[in-house]
Amino acid sequence: MSLPPGRPKEGGVPSGGTARSAREPISPPPGRPKEGSLPLGGTARSAKDAPMCTPSEHEQTLRGAVIATALAMNARGINRGKSGNVSARLRGGDFDGFVVTPTGLAYDETRAEDIVPMTLDGESRGSRLPSSEWRFHRDIYRARPEVSAVVHTHAPFATTLACLHRGIPAFHYMVAVAGGRDIRCAPYATFGTQELSDRVLVALDGRKACLLAHHGMIAVGTSLPDALALAVEVETLAEVYWRALQIGQPEVLADAEMDVMLEKFRTYGQPRRTKD
Numbered sequence: 001m002s003l004p005p006g007r008p009k010e011g012g013v014p015s016g017g018t019a020r021s022a023r024e025p026i027s028p029p030p031g032r033p034k035e036g037s038l039p040l041g042g043t044a045r046s047a048k049d050a051p052m053c054t055p056s057e058h059e060q061t062l063r064g065a066v067i068a069t070a071l072a073m074n075a076r077g078i079n080r081g082k083s084g085n086v087s088a089r090l091r092g093g094d095f096d097g098f099v100v101t102p103t104g105l106a107y108d109e110t111r112a113e114d115i116v117p118m119t120l121d122g123e124s125r126g127s128r129l130p131s132s133e134w135r136f137h138r139d140i141y142r143a144r145p146e147v148s149a150v151v152h153t154h155a156p157f158a159t160t161l162a163c164l165h166r167g168i169p170a171f172h173y174m175v176a177v178a179g180g181r182d183i184r185c186a187p188y189a190t191f192g193t194q195e196l197s198d199r200v201l202v203a204l205d206g207r208k209a210c211l212l213a214h215h216g217m218i219a220v221g222t223s224l225p226d227a228l229a230l231a232v233e234v235e236t237l238a239e240v241y242w243r244a245l246q247i248g249q250p251e252v253l254a255d256a257e258m259d260v261m262l263e264k265f266r267t268y269g270q271p272r273r274t275k276d
């Protein structure tokens with residue numbers, strides 16, 4: 001796939017749409033007008049007068065999967081109300097970017113046509129404005145070619161720790177599932193700002209999840225189910241860490257042991273080689 005000049009070159013990892021789970025609806029609701037796919041609107045602006053054009057089947061699938069993931073994060077107790085946001089990488093054809101939940105719309109009222117496509121340059125199209133946090137979604141996709149989905153939540157236990165500027169140390173071996181010896185907490189910055197996005201990228205360096213001070217958490221993955229599962233795991237770890245702190249100060253595992261765990265997680269879940 002050729003990329004426009006100036007764009008970061010990206011690896012050939014599968015996009016988020018290839019790994020949707022069976023529970024995710026993919027058919028767009030009927031009876032709503034389809035939105036245009038060209039031209040692109042300005043930076044974080046909508047382009048209501050764009051020519052009408054049918055989004056690709058792949059894009060429609062991703063839009064449905066993004067909504068299903070947003071609903072699932074609330075149903076699983078790691079987010080409440082309209083807070084948080086979800087995106088999935090969109091590649092192919094004339095569009096190279098991602099689709100993200102719109103700003104200010106309840107997830108159970110969000111339909112496929114409300115999901116906002118954006119380029120990696122931060123241009124949006126469609127009738128809705130993107131999530132106010134579109135900058136860190138865009139910057140993660142630009143910086144991390146292996147990432148195909150981003151889930152951001154205000155999960156209660158993760159946010160509790162983040163309000164104390166505390167990350168999650170290696171108090172439990174499962175911390176390694178986020179890709180490192182700990183889960184960092186990014187310093188506070190106003191939501192929606194480039195400053196917050198810059199801090200997120202630093203906290204996520206070499207990791208698949210981080211906390212955001214006085215705000216929430218982010219989990220990324222190679223697919224939407226992958227990112228959602230990690231967000232649930234991070235919230236579980238945050239809750240257990242919080243509980244442990246009520247009794248005492250938990251010891252942390254040695255770096256060497258966490259390195260063993262990191263190596264195990266790198267190969268965990270791969271199919272057994274068939275004999276003969």
Ligand SMILES: [Zn+2]
Pocket residue numbers: 083084133152153154191215216
């Ligand atoms: Zn937020």
